[in-house]
Amino acid sequence: MVLNVHITYYRQDDCPLCDEAERMMKLVQEDYPLTWTAVDIRSNDEVHEKYMLMVPVLEKDEEVLLYGNIGYVDLILLLEELAAK
Helix, strand or coil: CCCCEEEEEEECCCCHHHHHHHHHHHHHHCCCCEEEEEEEHHHCHHHHHHHCCCCCEEEECCEEEEECCCCHHHHHHHHHHHHHC
16 A cells, blocks of 8 residues: 655756656656655755756655656656555
């Protein structure tokens, strides 16, 4: 059973990988309880420096869960892993 998961989603404008990750999260959200808070990395210098080469980045409790090319299967496996903890 997958529990409700809320993550922080770091992204930036004009980022095709970010757009694709968000589309995948919306697809997963149709079948699994997944919510997120989107953060534009350009809104904070520290966050921008930390993630500028990694976006998109999914983080929970200050732990990077996934980054870069994030697909549907990656998200499903992540949710199953989090549910097993």
